[in-house]
Amino acid sequence: MSKVIQRFRALGSRRGSLLVLAVGLILGLAAFFSAGSFMVYANSEKFCATSCHEMSYLAVEHKGTIHDKNRTGVRATCNDCHVPHGYITNYLAKLNLFNDYWGHFVTHSIDTKEKFEAKRSELAVKVWVYMKQNDSRECRHCHTTAKMDAEKQTEKARARHEKLRTEGLTCIDCHFAIAHTEPNGPGPKELFATGPAKK
Amino acid sequence: MPKRLFAKVQRMVTGNSAIKVLLGGFAMGIIGMSLFGTSMIYTGTEQFCANNCHEMANNNTREFRDTIHDKNRTGVRATCADCHVPHAPVPLYVAKMGALNDLWSHHVTHSVDTPEKFDAQRPMMATRVWTYMKGNDSRECRFCHDESKMDPEKQSEMAKARHIKAKKERMTCIDCHYGIAHKVPEGPGPQEIEVDKAFISRSSIF
Numbered sequence: 001m002s003k004v005i006q007r008f009r010a011l012g013s014r015r016g017s018l019l020v021l022a023v024g025l026i027l028g029l030a031a032f033f034s035a036g037s038f039m040v041y042a043n044s045e046k047f048c049a050t051s052c053h054e055m056s057y058l059a060v061e062h063k064g065t066i067h068d069k070n071r072t073g074v075r076a077t078c079n080d081c082h083v084p085h086g087y088i089t090n091y092l093a094k095l096n097l098f099n100d101y102w103g104h105f106v107t108h109s110i111d112t113k114e115k116f117e118a119k120r121s122e123l124a125v126k127v128w129v130y131m132k133q134n135d136s137r138e139c140r141h142c143h144t145t146a147k148m149d150a151e152k153q154t155e156k157a158r159a160r161h162e163k164l165r166t167e168g169l170t171c172i173d174c175h176f177a178i179a180h181t182e183p184n185g186p187g188p189k190e191l192f193a194t195g196p197a198k199k
Numbered sequence: 200m201p202k203r204l205f206a207k208v209q210r211m212v213t214g215n216s217a218i219k220v221l222l223g224g225f226a227m228g229i230i231g232m233s234l235f236g237t238s239m240i241y242t243g244t245e246q247f248c249a250n251n252c253h254e255m256a257n258n259n260t261r262e263f264r265d266t267i268h269d270k271n272r273t274g275v276r277a278t279c280a281d282c283h284v285p286h287a288p289v290p291l292y293v294a295k296m297g298a299l300n301d302l303w304s305h306h307v308t309h310s311v312d313t314p315e316k317f318d319a320q321r322p323m324m325a326t327r328v329w330t331y332m333k334g335n336d337s338r339e340c341r342f343c344h345d346e347s348k349m350d351p352e353k354q355s356e357m358a359k360a361r362h363i364k365a366k367k368e369r370m371t372c373i374d375c376h377y378g379i380a381h382k383v384p385e386g387p388g389p390q391e392i393e394v395d396k397a398f399i400s401r402s403s404i405f
Contacts (some may be wrong), residue, residue, distance in 0.1 A: 018208065071349065142274075
């Protein structure tokens with residue numbers, strides 16, 4: 001290591017000093033670029049849905065649902081619903097990957113279909129609580145309520161959307177289990193039945 | 200000033216601070232890259248594209264209001280950049296260079312600064328966009344609309360039949376779906392345009 005440092009100092013002759021700065025600059029650019037690219041890659045359907053067999057259960061359920069296949073072919077894949085879209089929140093969520101590594105490599109908590117089914121309700125509740133707390137932020141990243149055309153919705157949907165606005169409900173209160181199998185046990189409505197949600 | 204700064208950096212490298220210089224460069228690289236990335240994102244937002252100049256705000260933006268890509272059943276939208284700017288990194292940077300063109304005509308030539316001038320240039324500008332989209336097989340449409348994930352069962356009979364025909368005849372999205380977010384100009388539509396690949400702008404090729 002000291003040899004490397006000595007090398008650096010030797011570079012100090014004339015132009016070398018700027019070379020050190022330039023090398024640092026290039027390393028910085030490369031580091032940020034690869035971190036960003038990793039974020040993009042780690043959000044791709046290819047990575048999320050197929051990298052481990054635990055997720056492949058969920059990927060299979062997603063197939064053919066409205067967020068996978070629909071009239072226009074505009075889709076939402078794993079990260080669109082399950083990873084925050086802001087910078088910092090995204091980085092924090094990525095740190096949770098270590099949790100998944102731990103479960104995958106050490107505790108093997110859901111490595112068989114049976115174990116997965118046993119934990120399904122607990123996992124679903126975790127996601128529902130998360131979505132309820134942030135007012136279905138990830139839903140709203142794509143679905144802009146202000147730009148929904150009530151005229152194009154069914155009578156029933158229109159009435160219910162009207163109702164939810166007055167009752168302070170959020171997307172996930174009704175639109176749950178639309179992309180994955182519904183677990184046994186209480187749904188979001190029962191879980192959060194303790195009065196109107198925060199605005 | 201630059202000379203003195205240079206001398207200082209030199210002294211730091213020869214002294215005990217070579218690592219500091221390296222780290223300083225590293226930090227500058229990180230900051231530079233994040234500024235660059237942030238500006239790419241910001242200049243792709245609806246807020247920036249649609250309202251920053253009256254050329255866009257008075258024409259394209261108003262026309263876009265309440266079209267299917269602005270307002271629809273589910274509230275899932277496509278704004279300016281989704282249709283008109285490439286999504287991959289390198290083509291995006293190339294396209295952003297093209298924005299210098301816009302600065303030139305906004306500040307120097309004033310080529311579309313009134314609605315009259317805009318309408319006069321509309322066929323030319325529309326043709327340019329159609330040529331671009333035909334040349335890259337409607338790449339920006341397909342960024343959101345995944346053809347293999349369209350459910351024909353949910354489409355109208357007419358749409359279903361036409362999509363089959365379009366595939367057979369090797370047509371692309373823009374051949375039929377034009378004038379859907381902006382006014383249709385006078386003159387030939389996309390189907391009448393012969394695309395000469397030599398004139399497709401560079402950012403559509405990468």
